[in-house]
Amino acid sequence: MLTDNFLRGRRRRELSDEEKEAIESVLTAPVTLPRRKVVTSRGDVVTRSTFLISGFMCRYMDGADGHRQLVSIQTPGDFVDLHGYPLQRLDHDIATLSECTVAYAPHDKLTQIIERLPHLGRVLWFSTLLDAAMHREWIFRLGRLDAVGRVAHMLCETYSRLDAVGLVEDNSFAWPLTQQDLGEACGLTSVHVNRTLRVLREAGMVEVSDRIVTMMDFDRLASTGEFQPDYLYFDNHTRTP
Amino acid sequence: MLTDNFLRGRRRRELSDEEKEAIESVLTAPVTLPRRKVVTSRGDVVTRSTFLISGFMCRYMDGADGHRQLVSIQTPGDFVDLHGYPLQRLDHDIATLSECTVAYAPHDKLTQIIERLPHLGRVLWFSTLLDAAMHREWIFRLGRLDAVGRVAHMLCETYSRLDAVGLVEDNSFAWPLTQQDLGEACGLTSVHVNRTLRVLREAGMVEVSDRIVTMMDFDRLASTGEFQPDYLYFDNHTRTP
């Protein structure tokens, strides 16, 4: 099923077969989007939400100087802009980072299934609040950690999320972000990201090369980034390396 | 009614009388909390949510060095921890900044009224996503603005939110945060906040003194902080000075 990865590994995942079929039934056929494409802009009124099947997307806001600040990275199994359903209008931009496969959920149909299945409504609500929890951790990252800690934390979060949907193999995962992108996520310049990655590599914690991240020592990286995964609300807190 | 300020001035505010009465009916009698009191801690399982009637509260996360990072400031009319309803457990701490009056909404009762009134469910959902939108703007503030911009943006947001619930008078509003608190919100030291406030004061934009903020020139402050209020989802975008 397209939605097999939706909330996979998460607390409150308990969806009944009826609920799973209901979600699946509202999705359009999958569509492929090219890499580096802006799909929605701040201010747009949205009438459907995007479910990410494969690839990476991001959400960001533009600063006056033209530089952007990423506020979220979306990975397979995420409902990228489900918050647009209650909000109706977006307060930020959305773009692909890699080529992506997505399916759309029209909002009027969501309303129908939620009125029929209130518990499913709360599960969808839960999934949007998972994003809010990640936003909070992102604030912590920018406000309290130095460059090395920020990058370490970011990589730990991505590793954990991808692991939950089966996209980690041999401690490695696909990583379509450039050093520039990572800088836009962590509030750093690409030059400094480069130096920061070197520090982490030389310390034997993580290697980032060729669009692949390899965790050499997750525990030390997590401790460097003060990463505590409770905010990701996994079923259990053990990674499955 | 206790909930008169709930989503006041906001888009999607359209609650029917039945819905208003339903919310009101689940709330406990108001309770007073002392200032500077931690009311919930990261990891706590929550079975009720807190509606803030008067006073200021904040949400924050603790760093390894003991310093905290604020992730949210809550003002009257806010459902402080409604996200705890779908999430069931908190990923951060909550404390009062000033003396506060609150009322509690038990989660089992929320479930009852939402199953009866699905539209009310979506309005409550909307209100939690408003928090997420403010989180995103907070990320932007920390990642892309300098000290002067961060403080300017923060003060503009607070002004706009308090204005919407009628707590601005003569361009002034109550402000129980110390310079230390403001630093913990903006990722700055209290020393630098002090210097930053002087810059803003000497530029004739805003005065912060005696726990009162007075806007001398909102428009210039907004432009300094790159503040665009669309993310607050007000009914209209005009302030009512």
Added chain:
DNA sequence: CGCGATATTGATATAGATCAACTAATGTGG
């Protein structure tokens, strides 16, 4: 009155930005 919390100011240190050059990969049109 005196003590803890808050605010203010000055001197110095430093993490990360900025500027600049160069390399390595990737893609593209002729």
Added chain:
DNA sequence: CCACATTAGTTGATCTATATCAATATCGCG
């Protein structure tokens, strides 16, 4: 398939915003 352009990564030199350390001032309060 090559010549050349474009994008991404790397390294060095210098600059600057903010942190840090330290001292003093002020205020509210028991």
